[in-house]
Amino acid sequence: MSAAPVELPRWADIALVPLVSVVAALLVAGLVVIGIGENPLEATALLLRGALGSAEGIGFTLYYATNFIFTGLAVAVAFHAGLFNIGGEGQATVAGIAMAIACFALPTLPGFLAAPFAILGAAAGGAFWAFIPGWLQAKRGSHVVITTIMLNFVAATLIVYLLREVIGKPGSMQPETPDFPASAILTPMHQLLAPLGLKLPSTPLNSAFFLALMALAAVWLLIWRTRLGYAIRTVGANPRAAAYAGISPAAVTMVAMAISGALAGGLAVNEALGVQHRLVLDFTAGYGFVGIAVALMGRGHPAGVGLAALLFGVLYQGGAELSFDKPAITRDMVVVIGGVLVLFAGALDGLFRRLVAVVLGMGRTP
């Protein structure tokens, strides 16, 4: 007989358990830092100062967080439908390709429509690439975990071919497209806020950050306030009950995957349209996979995804600064810390729930 899941008050479930997980992860990471002969407290201070100690640091942190919000939401939406979408990388890649095609194929749009059109192109590309595994699962019973991974490789190969042979910059040795039309480029944050009298240093942070915040709100609305969200959650929690209620699990699977892929497309928007202003090889840089950790830590809730994305943004930016100041602590160390976080917040969640329950005197578990 399995032990009944521990029931905790809502506040503990949402705030306390993740906090305990993070602290535990930091303690373990601290041991690793001690192991390589550095002072963990000093390292932590450097990390936090690098991520949050200056306007420039905050800019970078939020720029990373933007990527994680998109990929985290992508995983979260699929999660609610009971699907494990690990294809964020591939979906963002195809989103980037579709966005590039939208930028170059239709250059005649008036300026104020160019960026929205490019963004729609990215969403459509990501949705299409996620719809394929959704369709395969709904109609053929092929598991999305397998097919999304396989399609990651297909997308990675596809972009190489396209950048070399089709949409690449003529005469360039780099696998990249020509620069996107200026009208499609997203405004950098320091330019955007300059008219308000705010003097910000130049960072990769751009208006895609606001798009990410809107995506957080939109996903919350979708999942908890719409009939479609109700159908998605029903299929995710109990597919048989969904069929009984006249909801087609197959249709919901395809729709949820498409929405998930469209959100992953946000990564292409921030990276290509907001920062690099052209499509380059490997622009996804593993953000799609980190999205899984973000969604797990955020428990699939947009508020949690936002906070987890911020945390990973801090780790990425602070980690970069840390490895600059302390060469002994490499970028790989930061990956280790991230990995420990995922382990504690995702996989070992139950451990801390039980611990918190005991500490709160919620009773013993069977």
Added chain:
Amino acid sequence: MSSEPAIALTGISKRFGPVAANRDVSLSVAAGSIHGIVGENGAGKSTLMSILYGFYEADAGEIRIAGEPRRIRSPADAIAAGIGMVHQHFMLVETLSVVENVVLGAEGGAFLKRGVAKARAALAKLSGDYGLAIDPDAIVGELSVGLQQRVEILKALYRGAEILILDEPTAVLTPAEADQLFALLRALKAQGKTVILITHKLREIMDVTDRVSVMRRGEMVAHVATAETSPPALAEAMVGRRVLLRVEKQPRERGAPVLEAVGLSCRDGRGTETLKDVNLTLHEGEIVGIAGVAGNGQSELLEVLAGLIQPSRGVIRLGGQILATADRHPARLRDLGLMHIPEDRHRSGLVTAFSAAENAILGYQHDPAFGSGPLLSPARIEAHAREAFAAYDVRPPDPALKTAKFSGGNQQKIVLAREIERGPKVLLVGQPTRGVDIGAIEFIHRRLVALRDQGVAILLVSVELEEVMALSDRIIAMCGGRITGERVAEQADERDLGLLMAGVTDEAA
């Protein structure tokens, strides 16, 4: 046989968080007797037996087996103490033979041959001692449910069980198979074994037990000799108030036919025919009950009629109109006035992770009353649930509470409220009172009869033959996916229906 009781529990308590599942429970079971334990769902019977079998450890209290104090911390401890358990859901490997299942977990060494040979000899002896005829080389998956249950009992006996706990053993048996089981239990008793029978069927308690203990809300409320009690007295002890075991029902003229099925057949995923040429007519204002042992096509009949699976042949008419393929869809059928209370509320009737209010709109999530456009309105969903829960006495009447936290009876009331409140023309009802306490059973039965009096056509599927007999105007018996006979309820008797359920048709008789 010693004079010490086979089992003596004193002061057993067990809490799960704030819930006291067992409170200071004491129980004494005489060696060589059949002891019944009754109680409503959630009364603590299962927890108590789980403590005895080592799934849980009690927070307080003492267990004595044949006078010896024992700590039972795992099923292995329980087996060592001579306790065997036959679970409601069998713990058998269907692809293995009887003898292989019996040695499973007691193989005795790295090589199977010796253990199997030993078990074969032991099985032959056990079969002789108790008249348990069974082929040791039969594949378990090919045996009938009744025989599978015997394999479970043999397994326990092979491990040297002196005390046998049976959890709701007759839920899956025909009346005839149940009688055979009781004969076996009496044979076990005659050999000095002790049997604990957990059930909610009071008739079985009266038939087979020597003494009976009643649990209510985690406490023992009565220990009596079976000969000195009666079903109404036991029911009163279980619920804590007087209950009506009969269903009050006035005769009623049935109306026009509303739902007709002609030549309905159905195949499952493996191509096995689960329904064979079923013809059925439901009229306004009647309850038609389907009597049958679980797994004989009743579930498939409900699911085909509800549009959840498609028939391989046959025609369904609703209100005189033949249902096209597009109409045989749950959402469309709801619009046409055919509502469905599914057999298994956990697996298909509810999303237990949702709030009660959200479950109260399951299947009606597209109703404009619950929102505008693509949006749902939490306020309106909650107001709707509040109203429905008040009308159907759902306790606690808290729409925000997670559905998994309601008792079985209250969960069933949520489903009932949802499907009835819209005024169905036809109501398909599967196992309306499975896992539901007596108080709620009374309520649900009265609601169903009231609906029938209002002119609703009701098709009732239940494994509880008593329930089918009490509620129905007509009873149809099914066996092996086929209708084997029909009786007017007043003229039906249990023996006769039992034969039909076992596949003995009128023509053959």
